[in-house]
Amino acid sequence: MSLQKKALSGISWTFVEQFGSQAIGFIVQIVLARLIAPEEFGLLGMILVFNAVGNSLSDSGMSQSLIRSDKPDEEDFSTVFSINFAVSVFLYLLFYFTAPFISEFYDQPRLTDLIRVYSIVIVINSLFIIQKTRLTYELNFKYQMKAQLPALFLSGLTGIVLAYLNFGVWALVYMRVVTGIALTVIYFFQTRWIPTIKINRVKLKEHFDFGYKVALSGIMSRVVSNIYPMIIGKYFSAAMVGYYTRALTMKDFPEITISNTLDKVVYPLFARIKNDNIQLKNAYQKIQILSLFVLSSVMLLLIITAEPLFGLLLGEEWLPAVPYFQILCIMGVFYPINKYNSNILKVKGRTDLYLKMTVWSNILLIIGIALTVKFGIIPLILSQVVVSLIRTLINIYYANKFIDYPLHEQFVDVFKTTLPGIISFALVFAFIYFNSTLDESLYVIQLIAYGASFSLILMLIHILFKTRSLKEIMSIYKLVRQKS
Helix, strand or coil: CCHHHHHHHHHHHHHHHHHHHHHHHHHHHHHHHHHCCHHHHHHHHHHHHHHHHHHHHHHCCHHHHHHHCCCCCHHHHHHHHHHHHHHHHHHHHHHHHHHHHHHHHHCCCCHHHHHHHHCHHHHHHHCCHHHHHHHHHCCCHHHHHHHHHHHHHHHHHHHHHHHHCCCCHHHHHHHHHHHHHHHHHHHHHHHCCCCCCCCCHHHHHHHHHHHHHHHHHHHHHHHHHHHHHHHHHHHCCHHHHHHHHHHHHHHHHHHHHHHHHHHHHHHHHHHHCCCCHHHHHHHHHHHHHHHHHHHHHHHHHHHHHHHHHHHHHCCHHHHHHHHHHHHHHHHHCCHHHHHHHHHHHHHCCCHHHHHHHHHHHHHHHHHHHHHHHHHCHHHHHHHHHHHHHHHHHHHHHHHHHHHCCCHHHHHHHHHHHHHHHHHHHHHHHHHHHHCCCCCHHHHHHHHHHHHHHHHHHHHHHHHHHCCHHHHHHHHHHHHHHHHC
């Protein structure tokens, strides 16, 4: 099978996995939002940063090193597994004993037990990450889909049952633990790969030299991105943390489905052609235009339909989260540009530049937090959008060094790709602004009317002007037909 067909097959299976995973998660979160109070979601939001850091540290970026390796063998996989597992156990013990101090920081005594149970997920994740990495290296995404969907269905069902039985925030914690256990069991029976506790020092040095910079970048990014619930919980209230995390979850549904579908395939694909800069640039350009077209259209549509969407799905109790959600959706438009420019640096082995870029981006985020936190949550979230735009420019600057895709050329592609969506958004938004009537009985009508109007105008613009985005989609459609 050609590399192009492998990529298309991978995207197909990954889309099923990501869409299915996000759909299950989305439905589960809607049900849980009606069974669990915002304050309970807020408690979990306060400790997500510690779990995010733990997962980054336990992997140390070495799984990505395995994916970009030319021919990793059993010693490579076993070495990385052994280190990941040892580090994850150490981190669990660290969080276990520091949990009381974290609870004292928030003045929330309940967090001690929550942290001690939730942190065990770090250890569980280390048990299946290498099996998943092996499948990714082989571009075998069908097995990953067959593991992910049953695990999420089982954990989602567990969470709903526990929430119905008034477990509150513990329903969310146990749901995540069940996900990890289920994935570990399923991946074992799928791959039948049993790691040996063996460390090859030469291979460890090779993967660590690449991975530690990716890990540091990931830790800094996760700390700063997850620091927002921490700051909101410290200076505002648990309910506001709940609103923020709910807005973030709703924004992440389309973003993760679309971007991760492509990214899981794109990174190993880029790794295969990393030495051919012309082919690499061509592949990058096509993927970025496609993902940007889809994601920008979806995000603009969500901004327009935010109020009836939240009112219909979550209930009026969650309407205060709407402004947070709309601002975060703006940030979501930049995600593909940031992600794929970063992938260029990683496949080229320039994790030093990747780390440097992350450091500057996170310094800007911290400055943004310091300057805006005293003015309220809205300015605080807006600072994320501004920094995301600056980070996009930094990413483009560094990636251009390797694939000759400069800022002005990327800007033209981005502008042409997003302009139809911006025009459609402006027209529908103007209509809503002058005819705004939010009533619970009209949620369904408004959602359909706003969504249909935006989609129709967008489609007409692309057809009339025969945009490159439409041509890329048609070329993929033709390839799918040829394959079938």
